[in-house]
Amino acid sequence: MLQSVIAQHIAKVRQQVEQACHKFARNPIQVKILAVSKKQPAAAIREAAAVGQLAFGENYLQEALQKQTELADLDLEWHFIGPIQSNKTRDLAVHFAWVHTLDRYKIARRLNEQRPEAKGKLQVLIQVNISSEPNKSGVAPSDLLALAEEIQELPQLELRGLMCIPAATDDFAQQRLAFAQLAALHQRLQDAFPEARLDTLSMGMSGDLEAAIAEGSTLVRIGTAIFGARD
Ligand SMILES: *Cc1c(COP(=O)(O)O)cnc(C)c1O
Secondary structure, three states: OOOOHHHHHHHHHHHHHHHHHHHOOOOHHHOEEEEEOOOOOHHHHHHHHHOOOOEEEEOOHHHHHHHHHHOOOOOOEEEEOOOOOHHHHHHHHHHOOEEEEEOOHHHHHHHHHHOOHHHOOEEEEEEEOOOOOOOOOOEOHHHHHHHHHHHHOOOOEEEEEEEOOOOOOOOHHHHHHHHHHHHHHHHHHHHHOOOOOOOEEEOOOOOOHHHHHHOOOOEEEEOHHHHOOOO
């Protein structure tokens, strides 16, 4: 069978994930691939879905809603991974299954109020500013437990874990260091809330997925390696 370029890329990414899991004694079943489809057309998402890639990450709300409408015939799982504007929370609460970029209680409270009962709980991750970069999204590591405690109280949200976008580097050891820090925070969170289903560590992109898997990632967010370069 002649495979599309996107299908070939997905096969390659799956292989990369498996190899990294093998190398670092991880079970590949525990590492999910999120296809990051920002700035890619609905047709590209359709090609990915045709080979069983059903979870997609989007950064821009209007663009995502447009594609969701075009792809309404498919049963896809939508993750929001972009910065959240407080006046846009309703559409997030209604049209996404997951939000990876929660970093403020005000936003969490709005999502909780706006999540329709019939959709079940919105699955959320707290974004951590792991490299402590000024003017970057994400809660400071020192404020994480307090925010998590507040989010835990919101009945329409289910806190599943943490997400980070570390400062970009090509150095494997540096990549691992940042991911190890997020994994350590995740462990502290699990210790603080032993009853919670804290099973998700969203870390790793096209350029650093191996380092992320080495440090315990359970969800890699892959754009370029699947869809090619964005404009
Ligand atoms: C764009 C983006 C990705 C994907 O990055 P690639 O390098 O293209 O794989 C992952 N996570 C977030 C939050 C992004 O904005």
